[in-house]
Amino acid sequence: MSVSLPSALIGPLLVFVLLDGFIQGSVVSLLPVIRDTLHTGTGPAMWITATQFLSAAVSVPVFGRLGDLHGHRRILRVALGTVTVGCLLCALAPTLGVFLAGRVLLGPLSATLPLSVGLVRDRLDTAASRRGVSLLVAALILGATAGTATAGPLASVAGGGRTVLWCLAVLAAVGLVLALTPRISETVRLASGRMDWTGAVLLGLGLTLLLGSAAQGAAHGWHSPPVLAGLLLAPVALGLWVRSSLRSSEPLVDVRAMAGRAIAPAFACGFAAGVVVLGGQGVTVAFLDAVPEEAGYGFGLPQWQIGLWIAVPALISFLTAGASAAVGRRLGYRAMLTAGFLLMAAGFGVEIVGYAVMATWYAGHLLAGVGIGLAVSGLPTVITEGSPRDRAASATAVYYNLKTAGGSIAGAAAAALFSGLLTRSTHQPSLAAYLLLWGACGVLALVSAALIRLTPRT
Structure with a gap:
C-alpha cells in the first residue's frame, strides 16, 4: 500500500534538507582549495570543519526546542537566514578568521x-510521517553525495573555490526565499513552557569541550x-546539564524520556551509527588511494575514480533510506x-576478509552502505514516535548531536590509531590499522543490532 504525501509540505522541506547535505558535502571536498585561497596551512584549515561541528553541537538542540515551542516553520526561517549570512561571509572572507566566523553562522x-x-x-499521520522522515533522510544523503562529488570539479572548471562559495550563498538565499513563502504550513500543536537557557548553555559548553578536544x-x-583540560571538564559540564535538566520542569532535553526503554537504545545506536559511518567509512579514500607496491595494501586509484567509487555506496544508502518506510511497514522498524x-x-567483515581483492572488498563496502541507509533513516522515526509529539524536533536534534559526537570521537580515534600504527619503511598507516578500525566498527554494529532489540515492537 502506497502512502501519499502533501507536496506543499514535503516538497520545500526536501529542498531545505538537500541544501543542508549539499553545502556540508561541498565545503568538505573544497578544503584544499579554500586553504590555498586563504593562504593558510593544513593545520589551521582543519578548523574549517571543526568550527561548524562545534557550532552545530550548540545550535541544533536549541533550534530544535525553539521550533517545538514557537513553530518549526518560524525557526526554519531563522536558521536559513543565519545560514545565508554565513555563506555570504564565507564567500567574501579575505582571511581565515572571517571565514571561520561565517562557518559559525552555518551551525544552524x-x-x-x-x-x-x-x-x-505535527502535520501528518503515522504512516505518512514515517514515509516523510525516510525521504528527508534520503535527501540529506543525496545532497551530501552530490556536494562532495561536484564541488571539486566545479572549482576546477570555474577557476577556484571562491566561485563555488558564491554558488552556495545563492543556493542558501534561494532556500530562504522558499521558506518565506506561505506555501509551508506552520506547526499546529506547539509545546508548552519556556526555553531552558541554563540547560542550553551547559549542554553547549559540554559538547564544545568534548568535540573540540x-x-x-x-x-x-x-x-x-x-x-x-577539555576532556576532563566536558563530563563535569555534561553532568551539571543532566542535573539541571532533571530539576527543571521544562528542560531543553527530556533526560527522563531519553532514558526510557522506548528510545534509549535508539539514542545509543545513533551514537554508534555516527562512529560507523564517519569512522569506518571515513578512511575509504585513503585505502583506495594507497598504492599496493608502496603501502602493501590498497588499490592505487586516481582521484576521479575514487570519487565515483565512493558515490555508488552513498547512492545505495540514499535508495535504501528512501525505501525504509515501506520496509519498516512490512517488517516492523525494530x-x-x-x-x-x-x-x-557483515559488510565490514567482508572488507576485512577481502581487503586484497577490489571486487570482494567493494562488495562489502556496498553491503555496509545498504545497512547504513536503513539504520540512519529508521532511527529518527523510532525516536520521534517514542517521544512526546510536541518534542519531535528537540528529540531528533539530540539524535543528530549524538551521531555527530560519535563521528567526531571516531575520527579522533582513527587519527590516533593511524598515527600509532605506521609502517617503518613508508611511514604510512599499516594494514593492521585499517583492519582494526573495520573490526571495531563491525563489533559496534553487532552490539547495536542487539541493543535495538530492546526497543518495543512497532
Whole structure:
C-alpha cells in the first residue's frame, strides 16, 4: 500500500534538507582549495570543519526546542537566514578568521532536518510521517553525495573555490526565499513552557569541550594541557546539564524520556551509527588511494575514480533510506533496524576478509552502505514516535548531536590509531590499522543490532 504525501509540505522541506547535505558535502571536498585561497596551512584549515561541528553541537538542540515551542516553520526561517549570512561571509572572507566566523553562522544548517521532522510529525499521520522522515533522510544523503562529488570539479572548471562559495550563498538565499513563502504550513500543536537557557548553555559548553578536544587531540597531542583540560571538564559540564535538566520542569532535553526503554537504545545506536559511518567509512579514500607496491595494501586509484567509487555506496544508502518506510511497514522498524546493523557488520567483515581483492572488498563496502541507509533513516522515526509529539524536533536534534559526537570521537580515534600504527619503511598507516578500525566498527554494529532489540515492537 502506497502512502501519499502533501507536496506543499514535503516538497520545500526536501529542498531545505538537500541544501543542508549539499553545502556540508561541498565545503568538505573544497578544503584544499579554500586553504590555498586563504593562504593558510593544513593545520589551521582543519578548523574549517571543526568550527561548524562545534557550532552545530550548540545550535541544533536549541533550534530544535525553539521550533517545538514557537513553530518549526518560524525557526526554519531563522536558521536559513543565519545560514545565508554565513555563506555570504564565507564567500567574501579575505582571511581565515572571517571565514571561520561565517562557518559559525552555518551551525544552524544542521537544524533543518530536526525542524523538518518536527513539521512532518505535527502535520501528518503515522504512516505518512514515517514515509516523510525516510525521504528527508534520503535527501540529506543525496545532497551530501552530490556536494562532495561536484564541488571539486566545479572549482576546477570555474577557476577556484571562491566561485563555488558564491554558488552556495545563492543556493542558501534561494532556500530562504522558499521558506518565506506561505506555501509551508506552520506547526499546529506547539509545546508548552519556556526555553531552558541554563540547560542550553551547559549542554553547549559540554559538547564544545568534548568535540573540540577530540578534534584537536590528534593534531596537538592527547597529553597537551588544553586537550586534557577539555576532556576532563566536558563530563563535569555534561553532568551539571543532566542535573539541571532533571530539576527543571521544562528542560531543553527530556533526560527522563531519553532514558526510557522506548528510545534509549535508539539514542545509543545513533551514537554508534555516527562512529560507523564517519569512522569506518571515513578512511575509504585513503585505502583506495594507497598504492599496493608502496603501502602493501590498497588499490592505487586516481582521484576521479575514487570519487565515483565512493558515490555508488552513498547512492545505495540514499535508495535504501528512501525505501525504509515501506520496509519498516512490512517488517516492523525494530526488525528493519536489526537487519540494517547486521548488514553493516557483515559488510565490514567482508572488507576485512577481502581487503586484497577490489571486487570482494567493494562488495562489502556496498553491503555496509545498504545497512547504513536503513539504520540512519529508521532511527529518527523510532525516536520521534517514542517521544512526546510536541518534542519531535528537540528529540531528533539530540539524535543528530549524538551521531555527530560519535563521528567526531571516531575520527579522533582513527587519527590516533593511524598515527600509532605506521609502517617503518613508508611511514604510512599499516594494514593492521585499517583492519582494526573495520573490526571495531563491525563489533559496534553487532552490539547495536542487539541493543535495538530492546526497543518495543512497532
